[in-house]
Amino acid sequence: MLRPAQLPADIPDFTGRKELIAQLAERLTISPGNALTVVAVSGAGGTGKTTVALHVAHAVRAAFPDGQLYASLRGAGAAPLRPEDVLADFLRALGLSAREIPSGVHERTARLRSALSGRRVLILLDDATDSGQVAPLMPGAATCAVLVTSRSWLGDLPGAHQEGLGLFRRGEALELLARVAGTERVAAQPTEAVKLVESCGLLPLAVRIVAARLAARPGMSVEVLARRLADERRRLAELKIGRDAVESCFALGYEPLDADHARAFRLLALMDGPDLSVAAAAAVLDVGQAEAEDLCESLVDLSLLESRGPARYRYHDLVRLYARGLAEQADPANERTAALDRLLDHYLAGIRGVCRVSLPGFVHQAGHQGPELTFADAPAARAWVRAEQVNVSAAVEQAGRSGTRVLSEEVPLLAEVTGLAEIDDRLILGAVLHALGLGALRVRGVDEAISLLSAALAVAEAQHSPRLAASAHGLLAMALGDAGFVGEARAHVEQGLRLAHEIGDTQGIGVNHLGAAAAAFRSGDMEEAIDSLLKSAQAYREGGLPLRAAWASHRLMDAYRALGRPEEAVKVGEEALPLYQSMNDPLLTGRILSRLGQAWTDLGEPERALRCWKEADVILGPYDMAEGRAVRRHLGIA
Structure with missing residues (x-):
């Protein structure tokens, strides 16, 4: 029998992954007893699976003195290799003549196992489609070891140790950039270097491409290339050199998808939020939640989507850009708009449901219309707000930019909550955040209230709405006062009262006196708290809002007691x-x-x-x- 040595050359500038390399090498070289050692490395396109596998294989080759077999299975391509063809290649590499190689796949598998019995051989199977392609290539001898790479998670490969390969750490990305492009060039512009690798999403293939582009262009600075990649519209076009291209790498994973998975991959990428729940995915795709979860989980298994937690998903930044480009080419504009409208409707239903729990009086008085998400209790509503605050903001802003919806007509209760007679589309996001912040404050979700109301205040100030800003200042003062940040609370009251008095806003005056009372309570000055609460009630009565004058009552009772x-x-x-x-x-x-x-x-x-x-x-x-x-x-x- 011949001693094959089929491993391609190692990468001379291999960078990072030190802990992972050590772990994989240890697993491959420590005998598990009578069982074959199988290690499967999976990850998205461009994460460097092949590079890592080759580096590990060369690191352990001395432990396999009888040879190393290698096959690129082309699993992510249009024509994956058939197991019987790979088996024939392996048997020839082991010294068998054409006449000695059996014709059937089962017979070839048996012949390979016989040939490797008692020998220490490492088999590297790169870019497998699935475990069905790999299983016939397994030797039977425990003296051998198999290292497999695949974009798919090979969870059904018997006895395999599964290892997921993720992105570079920032330091690893910068190290590779410096090794390829030149240490001095990178050190001369450290801030721009960080921006460059972050525009690459810390994806190893993308980092290697920009590093190679810099190396091939001694006159180009890191800053210039970083500026070119800052433009999302041309980023993928910039991430290619020679035959290496991030977009082509992603295409290998997308092109084999069936119609339903391809549609899901494209449409789910349209949303601007950082992640999405199964319920949100179902809204975008206009399918049931069970079907949406199945589609998302399949995309996760194929490394086209990432699982952020139970029933939550996200895209890598570059994968999202690629999917959006596909959506613009494959999906009509009206279908894309309808998908985003359904997502917005989902979040608006959530807002209504949260308000139903935390602002029931407002919901009743406003008589708002539209579907609601149902929450069992206040903790469930709070959890939804914590999980979806950023996504809600992104969806509302995205809808506002598109101009396809009259957003101010979507949530009538917001006018009641904010005290604004009319809310135009410029203020809809601030009004939403204001309503959710007030709801969180009322159910003692102080941390959420501070986050939401700070965001609402930022919108109000950016859109030059003193009335909304005055109310946000007052509510934020209440939240900060309850949390013990007395100085910050008083500062917000001062600003809020100034704005409210300037425009004659009695509601703004009332809510800011409530904020002053919260600060006084926390500092232990009950007389000041009572004075502020009475001023708040008086302002509301003068503004023709006698019911809101009662808002101070429970705090007033606390002060008197x-x-x-x-x-x-x-x-x-x-x-x-x-x-x-x-x-x-x-x-x-x-x-x-x-x-x-x-x-x-x-x-x-x-x-x-x-x-x-x-x-x-x-x-x-x-x-x-x-x-x-x-x-x-x-x-x-x-």
């Missing part, structure tokens, strides 16, 4: 209770009842307190907040 004045707390609560009930706002109603229970306890009226707490428990239970848990403790059922 803190000062040892429970009689006044009870008076405030009993006056506010029917107003809260008339708002159809169970959250505020529950809060007043819980505080009435505390005030009646202070006054030595346990039976009255018990009645209030029992009513409050029924209302506050679904919100899972500290107030509800305190009520249950008072009732002895916590």
Whole structure:
């Protein structure tokens, strides 16, 4: 038998992956006993699977003195190699003549196993389509080892250790850039070098291409190439040199897709958000969630989509650009617009559902229309906001840029929530963030409220809307005050009151006095808190908003009780209770009842307190907040 040595040459400037290389080499060379060692490396096109596999194979070749067999299976191409043809090549490499090679695939597999029995041979199978292409090529001897690369996850390959290959770390990308393009050139423009490799998405193939382009053009600076890649419209066109092109690499994964998977790959890339849920994918594709999940999971298995977590997906930046280019070529404009409209409708339904939970009084008063997502309770609604805040913002901004929707007609409750008589499309994003921020604040989601309201304020300021900005300042002051950031809260109150007084906005004045009260509470100044709360109520009454004047009531009760004045707390609560009930706002109603229970306890009226707490428990239970848990403790059922 001949001793084959078929490995292609190693890459002289191989960079990074040190830990992975060591792990793979150890797995291939440590005997597992009587079982064959099989290692499968999978990853998206351009991640360097072949390069890594060759480097590992050369590193361990001394452990396989009887030879190394190699085959490029062309799994990502239009015509993958048939196992029987690969087997014939292997048998010839081992010294068999044409007459000695059997005709059938099963017979050839058996002959290969016989030929390798007792020998230490490494087999490298590069670019496999799936485990069906690889299984007939497996030797039977535990003395051998097999290293497989594939774009697909070969989870059904028996006994294989699976290793996913991802992107470069930034340091690895910069190291490769310097080794190929020149250390001095990269060191001379470090900031531009970082921008360059980040425009490559840290994809190894893309980094190698830009490095090679710089090496071939001594007069081109890193800054110039980084500037060219900064333009997304021409980025993929820039990422090619000679026969190497990122776009061609991606095409090898896309072209074998069937029609449904190809459509999903293209349309899901249209959204601007950083990721998407199964529900959002179903909306884009106009299919059921089960079908959407199957499509997404298949694309993940093919390394065309990334799994970010349970039922959440995202594209690599360059893959997204490639898919969008395909969508522009393959999908009519009306189909692309319809897909994005369905995505926006999905997020608007989520906004309505969140408001139904956290702003029930507003939903009732506004009488808004349109479908809603249903959330079991406040924690579920909060989780949705945390997961989708950035995606909601991106979808609203994207729809606003396209000009295909009159966004201000989509969520009528926003005018009620923000106090703006009219919300044009420029302010729709700020209004959405404002509404979600107020909802988070009301269910004590302080961190989410700060994030959402800060974003709403940024939109209001960018669009020069003093009314929206004044309201955002006040609500943000409330959130910051509750979180203990008293100085920041007071600064927002100062700005918010200035804006509100300049335009005569009584609602803005009212909400900023609420923010001042939150800061005073946190600093322990109850007299200042009471003064601010009374000013807030007065501003709302002067503005013709008597129901909103009651918003301060539960905080006012807290202040009176803190000062040892429970009689006044009870008076405030009993006056506010029917107003809260008339708002159809169970959250505020529950809060007043819980505080009435505390005030009646202070006054030595346990039976009255018990009645209030029992009513409050029924209302506050679904919100899972500290107030509800305190009520249950008072009732002895916590």
